Amino acid sequence: MQTIDASGMLYRDLNELVRDSISRGVKEICLINVNGQRYIGDGLAKDASTIIEGTPGNDLAAFMEGARIEVHGNVQDGTANTMNGGTIIIHGDARDALGYSMRGGEVYVRGDVGYRVGIHMKGYQDMNPAIVVGGKAGDFFAEYMAGGIMIVLGLGLAPDEDIVGNYCGTGMHGGVIYLRGEVAPEQLGKEVKVVSLTKEDTRILDEYLHNYCRYFGVEREEIDKKPFRKLIPYNKRPYGNMYAGW
Amino acid sequence: MLREGQIRIPSGCAISGIMNKKGRVFGGGDIINSIAVMHDRSNGLGGGFAAYGIYPEFKEEYAFHFFFDHTAIKNEIEALLKKNFIIASGEAIPVRKSNSIKDAPLIWRYFVRPKHRVLVKQEVDEEEFVVRFVMRVNSEIDGAYIFSSGKNMGAFKGVGYPEDIGEFYRLEEYSGYIWTAHGRFPTNTPGWWGGAHPFTLLDCSVVHNGEISSYDANRRQLEMYGYKCVLQTDTEVVAYIFDYLMRKQGLPLDVIVKAMASPFWHEIDRMNKKEKEILRAIRVVYGGFLVNGPFSILIGTNQGMIALNDRIKLRPSIAATKGDYLYVASEEAAIRQVCSKPEHMWMPRGGEPVIGLLETSQPTCVPVRTEQEKIAINS
Amino acid sequence: MSLKSYVTPSFLIERNKDRCIKCKVCVQQCANEVHRYDEEDDEIISEEHQCVNCQRCVTMCPTGALTIRRNPNELRQNSNWTAEAVRAIYIQAETGGILLTGMGNDRPYPVYWDNILLNASQVTNPSIDPLREPMELKTHLGRKPDSLSIKEGKLQKKLPPQLELELPIMFSAMSFGSISLNAIKSLAEAAKQEGTYFNTGEGGLHRDLYQYGKNAIVQVASGRFGVHADYLQAGAAIEIKIGQGAKPGIGGHLPGEKVEREVSETRMIPEGTDAISPAPHHDIYSIEDLRQLIYSLKEATNYEKPVSVKIAAVHNVAAIASGIARAGADIIAIDGYRGGTGAAPLRIRDNVGIPIEFALAAVDTRLRQEAIRNQVSLVVGGSIRNSADIVKAIALGADAVYIASSALLALGCHMCQKCYTGKCNWGIATQDPHLAKRLNPELGAQRARNLLRAWKHEIQEMLGGMGINAIESLRGNRLMLRGIGLTEKELQILGIKNAGE
Amino acid sequence: MEYCIVGNSAAAIGAVEGIRGVDKKGTMTIISDEPYSVYSRPLISYYLAGKVSEDKMYYRPPEFYQNMGVELLCGSGAGKLAVREKTVILRDGTKKKYDRLLIATGGKPFVPPIKGLKKQNVHTFHKWDDVKSLAEELSAGCKAVIIGAGLIGVKAAEALLCLGVEVSIIELADRVLSSVLDEQAAAIAQEVMEEHGVKFVFGDTVTEVLGEGRVEGVSLKSGNKMECDMLIVAIGVVPNTDIVKDTGINVNRGIVVNERMETSVEDIYAAGDVAEGKNLLWAEQRVIPILPNAYKQGETAGVNMAGGNKSFSKGLAMNSLGFFDFKMTSAGMQGGEGYEEIYTLKAEDKFYRKLVIKDNRLVGFIALKDIDRTGILTGLIKDQVEITKFKEALLKTEPGFAEWPKELRKERMLS
Amino acid sequence: MKRVYVREEYCAGCGLCQVHCITAHSEYKGDIIKAYKKSFPRPLARVIVEEKRPLSFSLQCRHCEEAECVKACITGAMQKDPATGIVINDTARCIGCWTCVLVCPYGAVRRDETLHKVAVKCDMCAEAGGVPSCVENCPNGALEYREER
Known part of the structure; x- marks a missing residue:
């Protein structure tokens, strides 16, 4: 375990330090006093664990291929951008465009997430990315979603608060969304439908919920108090009939 | 080389704002630290600040901040000022020499009050007179530019990274109850100080992030009502829209934000009859003021601070409160830098404003709201 | 319910019966099933409705028995409601669809290259014979520092990463999916042989193409298809695609039927799903976000690869380019409105964007005014049709050009503009293995190489004529250009004098 | 080196070409009991029918012997073998020494003991001379009875029909071509032949040949009688092993050879219809009396005689048979118990294709009417290729390689 | 010996090899139209083209x-x-x-x-010598005339 005090450090210096350490074989790094440094874990492919105390900057773990990052704090925009593998555990909120075009790995957010979370998330062969949100999500959740799993638990919502914003699943053409709570039809993109859960869904959910509870010390009974809805796209060719040949 | 006013220069940005809702003043160090964290959001070609409550000794005078290209024009302007205003004080704004700030113009400030007989002669109220004066100087007089014109507030801006601009202007020596800041990423280098944010008109200041795609629709709408969008910047347009809707049309703040970032028609369709009627009317009448494209703006006035995003939230913003303080910024880190443990932190939704009003203020145009709403609607 | 279509065939196929030997090659080759053999009558029949005039049958017919011409059938003359205008309405009335087309803008807008003339040496300085004397076309793309620090014969700071080109021509971005693997292989091999680069487009890098990584520019587009660490590492440079000339400002999608196994594996999406490329990158909604992505990519590749940003030529292109340069891009690629594409909405293709000549001139001028021209290399594309276009582009200020339509023409494209159907009879814009195999990449590579070499020779000849023996002396050398038939304003934007001046 | 070859047919020619491929110098002698340069025995029916002229009967050009350095001893034929002396004694007494000897005496028609058989106008159908003498006795409208509906009988019938002869075939078995066709195929073949005018009597046989001196008719086992102007005995061929009698050379049905075509006696080889060799499909050794087999065995023997090393153990029974325009090919096993059979039968079109499969490998096929590219099937039998993935495609009118697994196809086509 | 080999991955199945084979074996060599329209009997193509889309390839005698x-x-x-x-x-x-x-x-x-x-x-167009006509005229280089590899 190596500790790096990031206060006042420029991101390029900090990231170089992290890359160096990991390439030297350090398995666990703790970054303290992080505030706003971008690109932490960018392109990382090593089996290493980074613990971040503070607020990392944008594009945390972008293009990451496989490592573990645990953030004690909130994360900013663009976390897990085009990520291909690894695990991110966020003990706070995440901002906009979390998991854009994410193709692999898992992101667990204890609290809320911003706009466009999981936009254009993809699955491919055995790569099945997942984002688990403990609180609520903003508008355009899972927009263009093409694969993977998105779970929103809606824990701690006020009685009249929505679990997701508007345009949930707009343009969705793959993957599956599990929402623990009600969603009004007008909140959904016209490409998605609500269906009931199968046994297989329950099994899948169980795995992620187990992790969520473990990471954040949440009681499973609390989650089990409310049922899940499952959202899937009508088809994988949402814009198939939009054009006419000239 | 064309500069703002001669050519339209889109830019991206970082913004940050801090206010104390009790009106208690604090130094400019925090806002500099806050904006500095977002260094990478700007490219060194513009930075600026607006501060409210900094000139208590001249709170009844309009504080004109000028850029002069040379002394001759300064003399010319001073003559013009004397003709129209009573000048309570005039001085060079104190600056700190710095390697990172180059090609600074002459920077002066004057605390002025319009001469009564001039107002009578022109049959306009004081504010309108000031506005017209500012417009006239900025559009007609080469080599002079008024970049701040409100009472008990001031804008400080220039070409450079915002933290360097803050140091240059020695902002840590000022105390204000609202501070907004801007780091600019213009898509070219005018190298002109006037092009930086904030943009101000009277006590209204705007810092802005994003590019307004509806710019020319908004501009031409405004120019119908006598505004001259001399800078061709988004920020200017936002400031004028705000000025027009608030000052001239007398609309309440919530209506103004609905005009600028109106809900979608299908959202309006789902509203109750009364709401629907109002929203429909706002969109129909003020369609020319719908601000389209990505933006997040921070508007400062003597009465408070408003943050607003475009309706699909294409630009980031984060808000937080702690005690009497309200914080809004493009990135959370900018808030954490000056307030490590906020009590409440949230992501405003697209089109939903964060409104922070002074508890002491008695705004003329803003309807009285509950205590909660005064700090932040939809927080 | 069947509705009779009002759309009449665009083309007429004439079969010379004296020549037709009924060998059925035409029948076999037409993916649109225009020709068929009628056993009963022992005749080959052509149903023209489906004919796209790709000329495959004409070219393949061993006896030259076929001619395709425009259907002489005409509506009543009308200069306003042209046949095309009417036809578009019929199609849309029948389908309710957005009109889709392929390749570049075919409207009769001016081509400014054709209004620019080149200079040549006479008397006052000698022209150079490139056949016998050195003639350098080597070009480096990438950020150039403002100064070098050399101490004790040592470079104090390494040069930022540069792409080295043996000639200032690269193959522009065309994705696997929009074109066939054989087409890409052809270009990749030609690029390798001739010392230049091809561009993956947003289709990812097929496993067979990793061997060409040193000659590949790998693209990161809004759909992020096939983007992963190995992909970014594999290429010589990374290009962030913001827009393309044929369809500025809009996204696109590769229809699911083209996402067959190989495309699916390369793009890393399931077979048969639409590959949707949103109009914007959802991590770039403003210029400072572009900087964020540029540096994200640089961080991910340890600052070892130049990062290019490709944009469409649009009204405010100069300011945008300036912003891109300041955002940290090493190369800016600008694609003019005549640029080709696999599929674009007709109205977008024909009405959005500006000519590359203006865009290039404006951007180069602006970057020089701002003294940041060195920070970034300029690559332009969008219907570069011949070597003279290239020489003019470089003299206007480009570092290199991107060619795509020309390259595809070299591979056999016949400009039928039906790329979007996936039925390219030339094996180029298709994923149908039956069609794709028609392009033998060995022959394709040879043809593409031949084109590059021919142009290289021609560029050398033109340079020699100007008395220049290194391409950098042409770069931005607008005095080598004169306008003809242009307005004052056009000359002013292009920054060139009129012929005779 | 002295090579001696007894017999002058395909096996002999194969041997000559085999020897010369290895040994350009050694002297070669061919001892033949026919007065001709090598001619093609299968062509005799075509000759009879007038489809092949005399000059086209020859299997090799006239200069063949000279070019190959072969001395051809025509006419008397070999009578005896002196194994110890390594000498062949011709019927005329001449002795011919050899270093290596090939016995390629072929087969001889099997003629059963039938009462009254010794008559004019009773013919076998084996040699050129057989058809020459037959031809002299023919006249349009005459009636011929053929005993045996096998390959020889059928070809004889075709030739006779061409010449306007009324043909009846008497066959002990219940169908035509029972050695090469199964019941379904035979039914079609019979129909074709009947359409051309052949009359059949099945399950019956001739018990007596009627007539004085000349054949006038036959009486059958069933008691029926048939009038005819000539009788052709086409029951079959047996190995002509006469020459090796009492030589100690191991003979079973034919002369037993190993895969080098060596007999049990050193330096003596046997090949062709006289030899009983190893084969592809049957466990026991067999005589496979077909020309391709004869040539290959002869060639193998030749190479080995000349000191080379070649083996042949893949003899395969196969036939391409035409009856006027109707075409039939077959090879290998006919099927039956223990075999997987898949077939396509379109009786109205006279199309039939059957595959006989064992252990996922092709061991036999019958193709009627459409025979194009059936060599692919023969090849599959020979190479014992696993065909599970594409066997159905082999039933197509014209089989091909398109349905084969890519690797197998490439291996085949590119080698 | 040199033989004709097909690269099935580039065979377009066009059948031009057959057209040229027929012409080359007709009395009007080099004139496809006459070869087809005037020669009687018109020769058969010695090249076989098999097609099972997308697969296609041509095949000639291997000259074993x-x-x-x-x-x-x-x-x-x-x-x-x-x-x-x-x-x-x-x-x-x-x-x-x-x-x-x-x-x-x-x-x-x-x-x-x-x-x-x-x-x-197939006789490898031996009479005319040189590269067999099918190879010469394959529009996509799918036929190669070469020694075995």
């Missing part, structure tokens, strides 16, 4: 070292030229017994029954 057709030929018409290795059928002597069809493992021998029955097959 151990040529089954030569060994099986009952008339001696089918001969392998010892000098060139090319297997050629002497059509004057061929009587159309189709034994070659029965034994050719490539199915590369065709039946021509237009006049008298005769087996036809």
Whole structure:
């Protein structure tokens, strides 16, 4: 375990330090006093664990291929951008465009997430990315979603608060969304439908919920108090009939 | 080389704002630290600040901040000022020499009050007179530019990274109850100080992030009502829209934000009859003021601070409160830098404003709201 | 319910019966099933409705028995409601669809290259014979520092990463999916042989193409298809695609039927799903976000690869380019409105964007005014049709050009503009293995190489004529250009004098 | 080196070409009991029918012997073998020494003991001379009875029909071509032949040949009688092993050879219809009396005689048979118990294709009417290729390689 | 020896190899139209094109070292030229017994029954010399004339 005090450090210096350490074989790094440094874990492919105390900057773990990052704090925009593998555990909120075009790995957010979370998330062969949100999500959740799993638990919502914003699943053409709570039809993109859960869904959910509870010390009974809805796209060719040949 | 006013220069940005809702003043160090964290959001070609409550000794005078290209024009302007205003004080704004700030113009400030007989002669109220004066100087007089014109507030801006601009202007020596800041990423280098944010008109200041795609629709709408969008910047347009809707049309703040970032028609369709009627009317009448494209703006006035995003939230913003303080910024880190443990932190939704009003203020145009709403609607 | 279509065939196929030997090659080759053999009558029949005039049958017919011409059938003359205008309405009335087309803008807008003339040496300085004397076309793309620090014969700071080109021509971005693997292989091999680069487009890098990584520019587009660490590492440079000339400002999608196994594996999406490329990158909604992505990519590749940003030529292109340069891009690629594409909405293709000549001139001028021209290399594309276009582009200020339509023409494209159907009879814009195999990449590579070499020779000849023996002396050398038939304003934007001046 | 070859047919020619491929110098002698340069025995029916002229009967050009350095001893034929002396004694007494000897005496028609058989106008159908003498006795409208509906009988019938002869075939078995066709195929073949005018009597046989001196008719086992102007005995061929009698050379049905075509006696080889060799499909050794087999065995023997090393153990029974325009090919096993059979039968079109499969490998096929590219099937039998993935495609009118697994196809086509 | 090999991955299945084969074996060499319209009988293509889309390939006689057709030929018409290795059928002597069809493992021998029955097959355009016509005229380089690799 190596500790790096990031206060006042420029991101390029900090990231170089992290890359160096990991390439030297350090398995666990703790970054303290992080505030706003971008690109932490960018392109990382090593089996290493980074613990971040503070607020990392944008594009945390972008293009990451496989490592573990645990953030004690909130994360900013663009976390897990085009990520291909690894695990991110966020003990706070995440901002906009979390998991854009994410193709692999898992992101667990204890609290809320911003706009466009999981936009254009993809699955491919055995790569099945997942984002688990403990609180609520903003508008355009899972927009263009093409694969993977998105779970929103809606824990701690006020009685009249929505679990997701508007345009949930707009343009969705793959993957599956599990929402623990009600969603009004007008909140959904016209490409998605609500269906009931199968046994297989329950099994899948169980795995992620187990992790969520473990990471954040949440009681499973609390989650089990409310049922899940499952959202899937009508088809994988949402814009198939939009054009006419000239 | 064309500069703002001669050519339209889109830019991206970082913004940050801090206010104390009790009106208690604090130094400019925090806002500099806050904006500095977002260094990478700007490219060194513009930075600026607006501060409210900094000139208590001249709170009844309009504080004109000028850029002069040379002394001759300064003399010319001073003559013009004397003709129209009573000048309570005039001085060079104190600056700190710095390697990172180059090609600074002459920077002066004057605390002025319009001469009564001039107002009578022109049959306009004081504010309108000031506005017209500012417009006239900025559009007609080469080599002079008024970049701040409100009472008990001031804008400080220039070409450079915002933290360097803050140091240059020695902002840590000022105390204000609202501070907004801007780091600019213009898509070219005018190298002109006037092009930086904030943009101000009277006590209204705007810092802005994003590019307004509806710019020319908004501009031409405004120019119908006598505004001259001399800078061709988004920020200017936002400031004028705000000025027009608030000052001239007398609309309440919530209506103004609905005009600028109106809900979608299908959202309006789902509203109750009364709401629907109002929203429909706002969109129909003020369609020319719908601000389209990505933006997040921070508007400062003597009465408070408003943050607003475009309706699909294409630009980031984060808000937080702690005690009497309200914080809004493009990135959370900018808030954490000056307030490590906020009590409440949230992501405003697209089109939903964060409104922070002074508890002491008695705004003329803003309807009285509950205590909660005064700090932040939809927080 | 069947509705009779009002759309009449665009083309007429004439079969010379004296020549037709009924060998059925035409029948076999037409993916649109225009020709068929009628056993009963022992005749080959052509149903023209489906004919796209790709000329495959004409070219393949061993006896030259076929001619395709425009259907002489005409509506009543009308200069306003042209046949095309009417036809578009019929199609849309029948389908309710957005009109889709392929390749570049075919409207009769001016081509400014054709209004620019080149200079040549006479008397006052000698022209150079490139056949016998050195003639350098080597070009480096990438950020150039403002100064070098050399101490004790040592470079104090390494040069930022540069792409080295043996000639200032690269193959522009065309994705696997929009074109066939054989087409890409052809270009990749030609690029390798001739010392230049091809561009993956947003289709990812097929496993067979990793061997060409040193000659590949790998693209990161809004759909992020096939983007992963190995992909970014594999290429010589990374290009962030913001827009393309044929369809500025809009996204696109590769229809699911083209996402067959190989495309699916390369793009890393399931077979048969639409590959949707949103109009914007959802991590770039403003210029400072572009900087964020540029540096994200640089961080991910340890600052070892130049990062290019490709944009469409649009009204405010100069300011945008300036912003891109300041955002940290090493190369800016600008694609003019005549640029080709696999599929674009007709109205977008024909009405959005500006000519590359203006865009290039404006951007180069602006970057020089701002003294940041060195920070970034300029690559332009969008219907570069011949070597003279290239020489003019470089003299206007480009570092290199991107060619795509020309390259595809070299591979056999016949400009039928039906790329979007996936039925390219030339094996180029298709994923149908039956069609794709028609392009033998060995022959394709040879043809593409031949084109590059021919142009290289021609560029050398033109340079020699100007008395220049290194391409950098042409770069931005607008005095080598004169306008003809242009307005004052056009000359002013292009920054060139009129012929005779 | 002295090579001696007894017999002058395909096996002999194969041997000559085999020897010369290895040994350009050694002297070669061919001892033949026919007065001709090598001619093609299968062509005799075509000759009879007038489809092949005399000059086209020859299997090799006239200069063949000279070019190959072969001395051809025509006419008397070999009578005896002196194994110890390594000498062949011709019927005329001449002795011919050899270093290596090939016995390629072929087969001889099997003629059963039938009462009254010794008559004019009773013919076998084996040699050129057989058809020459037959031809002299023919006249349009005459009636011929053929005993045996096998390959020889059928070809004889075709030739006779061409010449306007009324043909009846008497066959002990219940169908035509029972050695090469199964019941379904035979039914079609019979129909074709009947359409051309052949009359059949099945399950019956001739018990007596009627007539004085000349054949006038036959009486059958069933008691029926048939009038005819000539009788052709086409029951079959047996190995002509006469020459090796009492030589100690191991003979079973034919002369037993190993895969080098060596007999049990050193330096003596046997090949062709006289030899009983190893084969592809049957466990026991067999005589496979077909020309391709004869040539290959002869060639193998030749190479080995000349000191080379070649083996042949893949003899395969196969036939391409035409009856006027109707075409039939077959090879290998006919099927039956223990075999997987898949077939396509379109009786109205006279199309039939059957595959006989064992252990996922092709061991036999019958193709009627459409025979194009059936060599692919023969090849599959020979190479014992696993065909599970594409066997159905082999039933197509014209089989091909398109349905084969890519690797197998490439291996085949590119080698 | 040099043989014609197909690269099926580039065979467009167009059939031009057949057209040119027919022309090359007609009395009007080099004139496709006359070869098709005037020569009688029009020769059969010696090239076989198989197609099962997307697969297609053409196939000609392999001119086997151990040529089954030569060994099986009952008339001696089918001969392998010892000098060139090319297997050629002497059509004057061929009587159309189709034994070659029965034994050719490539199915590369065709039946021509237009006049008298005769087996036809690729002769590598030996008479004209040079590169076989099918190879020469393949528009996509799918046919190669080369030594075995």
